[in-house]
Amino acid sequence: MSSITTLKYTLQLADNVLIMGQRLAAWCGKGPILEQDIALTNISLDQIGQARSLYQYAALIINNMPAADKAHLFNAPLLQEKINNQHTITEDDLAYLRDAWDFRNCLLVEQENGDWAYTVARSFFFDRFQYLLFTALQKSTDSTLAAIAEKSLKEVQYHIKWASEWVIRLGDGTDISKEKMQQALQARWEYTGELFAMNAIEQAAMQANIGVDVSSLQQAYQQQIEAIVNEAGLQMPTAAWMQTGGKNGVHTEHLGYMLAEMQYLQRAYPNMEW
Amino acid sequence: MTQVSFEASFQKKIDEEIMIEPQDYMPDEYRKTLIRQISQHAHSEIVGMLPEANWITRAPSLRRKAVLLAKVQDEGGHGLYLYSAAETLGITRDQMLHQLHTGAAKYSSIFNYPTITWADMGAIGWLVDGAAIMNQVPLCRTSYGPYARAMVRVCKEESFHQRQGYEIMLSLAKGTPVQKQMAQDALNRWWAPALMMFGPLDAVSPNTAKSMEWRIKRFTNDELRQRFIDVTVEQIRILGLELPDANIKWNEERGHYDSSELNWDEFWNVVKGNGPCNKERLATRVKAWEDGAWVREAASAYAEKRKTKKAA
Numbered sequence: 015m016s017s018i019t020t021l022k023y024t025l026q027l028a029d030n031v032l033i034m035g036q037r038l039a040a041w042c043g044k045g046p047i048l049e050q051d052i053a054l055t056n057i058s059l060d061q062i063g064q065a066r067s068l069y070q071y072a073a074l075i076i077n078n079m080p081a082a083d084k085a086h087l088f089n090a091p092l093l094q095e096k097i098n099n100q101h102t103i104t105e106d107d108l109a110y111l112r113d114a115w116d117f118r119n120c121l122l123v124e125q126e127n128g129d130w131a132y133t134v135a136r137s138f139f140f141d142r143f144q145y146l147l148f149t150a151l152q153k154s155t156d157s158t159l160a161a162i163a164e165k166s167l168k169e170v171q172y173h174i175k176w177a178s179e180w181v182i183r184l185g186d187g188t189d190i191s192k193e194k195m196q197q198a199l200q201a202r203w204e205y206t207g208e209l210f211a212m213n214a215i216e217q218a219a220m221q222a223n224i225g226v227d228v229s230s231l232q233q234a235y236q237q238q239i240e241a242i243v244n245e246a247g248l249q250m251p252t253a254a255w256m257q258t259g260g261k262n263g264v265h266t267e268h269l270g271y272m273l274a275e276m277q278y279l280q281r282a283y284p285n286m287e288w
Numbered sequence: 289m290t291q292v293s294f295e296a297s298f299q300k301k302i303d304e305e306i307m308i309e310p311q312d313y314m315p316d317e318y319r320k321t322l323i324r325q326i327s328q329h330a331h332s333e334i335v336g337m338l339p340e341a342n343w344i345t346r347a348p349s350l351r352r353k354a355v356l357l358a359k360v361q362d363e364g365g366h367g368l369y370l371y372s373a374a375e376t377l378g379i380t381r382d383q384m385l386h387q388l389h390t391g392a393a394k395y396s397s398i399f400n401y402p403t404i405t406w407a408d409m410g411a412i413g414w415l416v417d418g419a420a421i422m423n424q425v426p427l428c429r430t431s432y433g434p435y436a437r438a439m440v441r442v443c444k445e446e447s448f449h450q451r452q453g454y455e456i457m458l459s460l461a462k463g464t465p466v467q468k469q470m471a472q473d474a475l476n477r478w479w480a481p482a483l484m485m486f487g488p489l490d491a492v493s494p495n496t497a498k499s500m501e502w503r504i505k506r507f508t509n510d511e512l513r514q515r516f517i518d519v520t521v522e523q524i525r526i527l528g529l530e531l532p533d534a535n536i537k538w539n540e541e542r543g544h545y546d547s548s549e550l551n552w553d554e555f556w557n558v559v560k561g562n563g564p565c566n567k568e569r570l571a572t573r574v575k576a577w578e579d580g581a582w583v584r585e586a587a588s589a590y591a592e593k594r595k596t597k598k599a600a
């Protein structure tokens with residue numbers, strides 16, 4: 015199997031959890047309840063940890079590639095020059111030196127935090143997907159990805175519990191919370207279709223038995239989401255159209271601002287150890 | 289027992305270093321002092337999350353991001369332990385937060401200074417958490433049981449905080465010239481505010497004497513401040529940075545470092561609410577609280593419904 019496929023597939027997995035973790039991290043110190051501030055930080059820390067494992071693996075693959083194979087991996091000139099100059103690439107190079115069009119995360123995770131209901135809805139939709147994805151990815155023939163999936167799955171089990179409980183709590187709380195939760199589910203639902211639309215990287219990774227056929231997860235996803243939504247006394251959201259693009263590098267406007275903030279130190283003071 | 293003998297047995301316990309527990313008799317003034325001190329400490333933990341949370345999304349590496357996030361999360365945990373300890377004295381967390389939000393309760397003035405470069409994450413962990421440790425280690429043996437036990441847990445985590453801060457400073461000090469300059473700038477800005485964390489000079493400290501007698505405090509402000517200076521000057525040398533105060537000199541006779549008088553007008557000005565970030569910090573806390581109102585209401589409405597369902 016081609017190491018380019020493994021690399022790109024790994025990066026896509028990494029981008030999802032980094033962007034999600036970065037979004038949740040912005041809640042730190044501003045949560046509605048101190049205990050929940052801490053709970054959200056836990057989830058964010060898990061995701062950043064997962065992103066690190068995945069980027070480290072991606073960096074390793076790049077560092078072991080023949081020069082000719084990696085001459086045109088990224089649009090980002092700083093990163094590509096480093097690669098072409100045979101520098102050892104690190105997790106931070108991958109997180110901090112690529113621009114939005116090099117990122118392959120789904121649109122869902124880059125959506126803004128909004129209020130508590132929007133944050134819960136986004137996590138609810140994303141974490142459930144991660145749960146199904148990592149469950150399947152444990153069987154990857156790539157032993158590193160399988161091991162990361164297995165370890166991450168334990169964390170994701172807590173994440174889905176947290177998000178599901180909040181959907182139920184808000185759905186079955188007050189009239190106001192019910193309305194806000196319903197609205198947030200409705201607003202974020204249009205970003206869930208992309209999770210199951212196989213892009214070229216996922217196709218190739220599936221054919222090589224290293225990646226998951228995400229389209230096969232959709233039915234279980236729908237059922238599991240619906241069960242929680244029903245328990246919360248809410249309506250299943252609907253979408254006339256599912257947005258796609260992030261997985262192919264065509265993002266919403268939000269990602270650029272987010273990266274500008276996240277990457278600014280590495281950009282303003284390049285090539286330094288922190 | 290009469291009131292007099294209650295008080296005598298209370299003071300006897302204090303003198304024999306027996307912990308006072310929530311159900312024990314305690315003079316009103318002791319209770320009030322503790323509520324003020326513990327809630328102020330709890331508020332400092334959660335307001336103190338803000339200047340550092342300010343840099344989580346901008347941390348320069350994934351490792352630094354994760355460590356800083358974990359550190360700020362710890363501070364939230366400290367807030368929790370301390371609010372719980374204060375609640376044993378007959379005040380609720382909501383009441384304490386109300387006092388914070390209305391300005392009736394104070395928090396440590398250090399958090400009213402801005403964090404303007406990444407090096408501030410180093411300086412805060414190293415100096416601010418460092419000063420906090422020096423203030424707090426003696427509190428692990430403070431006379432009120434729940435407070436002392438909370439402080440044991442807090443202090444365990446604080447040493448990790450200080451280490452992560454010092455490690456940031458070390459990377460910068462050993463880094464490129466501009467990184468070293470960034471570290472020096474942060475040290476220069478945080479030095480005096482950190483020293484003020486020990487409180488006013490003993491000579492003018494209104495609460496020290498009684499707190500010492502009750503063994504709520506175990507060392508005076510000036511004693512702790514001097515200890516901090518002595519330790520920190522050595523650490524600055526190891527970093528290879530310039531001393532932030534030209535008057536720092538070893539005093540053979542005293543066996544301590546001498547240093548400049550602090551600008552106490554600035555201290556009192558910040559305490560009064562005129563520091564660079566007082567309004568912003570409080571506004572951020574109030575906004576988080578107000579934005580979260582509907583969430584808390586929903587959570588308690590939901591819990592209430594569960595209870596009735598279970599009972600039925």
Ligand SMILES: [Fe+2]
Binds near residue numbers: 332366
């Ligand atoms: Fe503290």
Ligand SMILES: [Fe+2]
Binds near residue numbers: 362363446
């Ligand atoms: Fe703390």
Ligand SMILES: [Fe+2]
Binds near residue numbers: 363417420445446449
């Ligand atoms: Fe701390």
